[in-house]
Amino acid sequence: MVEKRKKTRSTSSSVDPTTRYAMDVASGKEIAGPDIRxxxxxxLKDLESCHARGLVWDTETAQRAIDFFAKVLKLNxxxxxxxPFNLLPWQCFIVGSVFGWQNSDGYRRFRMVYVESGKGSGKSPLAAGIALYCLVADKEPRAEVYAAATKKDQAMILFRDAVAMVDQSPALAQRINKSGGAGKEWNLAFLxxxxxxxxxSSDDGQSGPRPHCALIDEIHEHKNNQVVEMMRAGTKGRRQALIxxxxxxxxxxxxxCYDYHEYGRKVAEGSIEDDSFFSFICSLDxxxxxxKDESCWKKANPSLGHTFTDRYLREQVTQARGMPSKESIVRRLNFCQWVDADNPWMSSxxxxxxxxxxxLQELRGEECYGGLDLSGSRDLTALALFFPKKRKLVVEFxxxxxxxTDRAKTDRVPYDAWERDGYIHTTPGKAVKYGxxxxxxxxxAMQFDIKAIAFDQYRIKYL
Incomplete structure (x- = not known):
């Protein structure tokens, strides 16, 4: 009699932390928003098709990077x-993905990473830890690692996190040389x-950085792409540079920032195929x-319950309800909702x-009241007519x-498309012709009963 062999199922403990998080999110065990899903x-799809596409998933390399945080780094x-810096599951997913995925030549697959989450989730220490790993453990000779920003004081925020980690870690403190006095460090050297x-920073005037790793903080505060491009331009000679x-x-x-936000979303959903780009974008459904619903809070705050409590978020929501001027800030910083301004009169x-x-024929002869705001060469001139009996508003620009065309590029607004579709009027020349x-x-005025038009006094004498 032949004894049947028992079939065994792989348990979650046999799955690497990166893949485990992906599986937990896919199954609904781990709460996450649409972009992270x-x-x-x-x-998970890449694990099935990677070999045919020249990609390699190296669990040992992924685990080595994850272990570096817990075994070497300490929080401050x-x-x-x-x-010890024990990574949370979502942080394991990021670190494992960045260092575990490789091209067929053995070098890192992802060269650009975009992470967007609610404030206080632990993005900064995570980034500082990745930079230190690239400095001492990534096997890159003469690695140049930067904390980059438009201004030096912004760049120093991430750098100070890294300095504090070095101070806390005996293993790193013995191997890394610091330049500058206590609290004034400006360089960490791994000799x-x-x-x-x-x-x-972009205002340093420094030329020729060749980053092996570049951290770029708070992209939403960047007025242009200068810092990112400054770093990217220097990576072409690096085998596995990381932005x-x-x-x-x-x-x-x-x-x-919104460009990268949208690009990252499209790469994640598969509408754009870019094997060099990784995104982790917290968002709500x-x-x-x-x-109104606390159950969605973790989608924007993957560290909820660890780095801060739901009580903190509840306090923020309560205050925002009582102070309308604070609502957009809370939605943006705490719940990953893109709002039009930090204090808008009306949301988009x-x-x-x-x-x-x-x-407009429906309003012919109807009583209305107007508002006029003139502009010069850069802004839009706007006219609004409100019809109180019909509860209609007509706006023209x-x-x-x-x-x-030039302003469509610099303002990053599709004025040309709006003109083509009839949403705005254009006048000849480089300034609005008030005639x-x-x-x-x-x-x-021939069509409607315009009772009055209120106006901003700017340039009104030229009308």
Whole structure:
């Protein structure tokens, strides 16, 4: 009689931490928003198709990087002072993905990383730890590691986190030489490989950085792509350079940060294929309101319950409800919701929600009241007519024709498309010609009963 062999199932303990997190998110065991769910699905899908695409998943290399945090690094500040840096599952997913995925040549797959999460999730110490790993454990000779920003004081924030980690770790303190006095450090040197880690800013005027690793903090505060491109330009001679960007959500959807936000979303969902780009974007599902439903909070705050409590978020929400001026800030910083401004009079969701298709003929002869705001060469001239009996609002805009294309590029706004689709008027020249505005007002006055038009006094004498 032949004894049947028992079939065994692999338990979660036999799965590497990176893949375990992806599986837990995919199964719903781990709460995550739509963009992180897509990132996890991408990882699991890549595990199946990697060989055909020339990709390699190296669990040992991924685990080595994850272990570096717990075995070498210590946290600093408050109740976490001096404790081992034990990565949370979402942090394991990022670290494991960055260092575990390789191309067929054995070098790192991901060269650009974009991480967006709620404030206080632990992005900065995570980034500092990755930089220290690249400095001492990534086997790169003469590695140049930078904490980069537009201003030196911003770059110093991440760098100080790294310095504090070196001070807390006996293993690193013995191997890394610091330059500068206590509290004034400006360079960390790993002499064994001729490598260094230092802060750098675009206003330094320093030329020729060749980063093996560059940390870029708070991308949403960057006015342009200068810092990112400064770092990227220097990576072309590096075999596995890493640009690691971290940020809170922003409020400007024409910014470089939003560009990376959208690009990262599309890469994660698969509509753009870029094997060199990794994103971890915390976000809420469509229709979720964190002011009404606490169950969605962890989607924007993966460290909830570890680095801070739900009580803190509850306090923020309570204050925002009582102070409307604070609402957009709380939504942006704590719940990863892109808002139009930190103190908007009206949110874009409310504005767009008022949109309605109707014909101007429906309003012919109706009483209305107007508002006029003139502009010069850069801004839009706007006219609004409100019809109180019909509860309708008609808004028209003017902008100079000759600078339309250039301003569409610099302002990162599709003025040319808006003109083509009839959403705005253009006037000849490089400044708005007010005669066209006056003619339009006269035309509208023939159609409607305009009782009054309020106006900003700027340039009104030229109308």
């Amino acid at each position: 897509n990132s996890c699905k991408r990882h 500040g408050g109740e976490h002072e001096g404790k 064994q490989t001729g490598s260094f880690f230092r802060p750098i 690691f960007m971290i940020t809170n959500s922003g409020h400007d959807k024409t910014s470089v 469509e229709g979720e309101d964190p002011f 969701d409310v504005w767009m929600g008022c949109e309605e298709d109707f014909s 003017w902008t100079p024709k000759d600078t339309l 066209f505005v006056a003619e339009r007002i006269a035309d509208l």
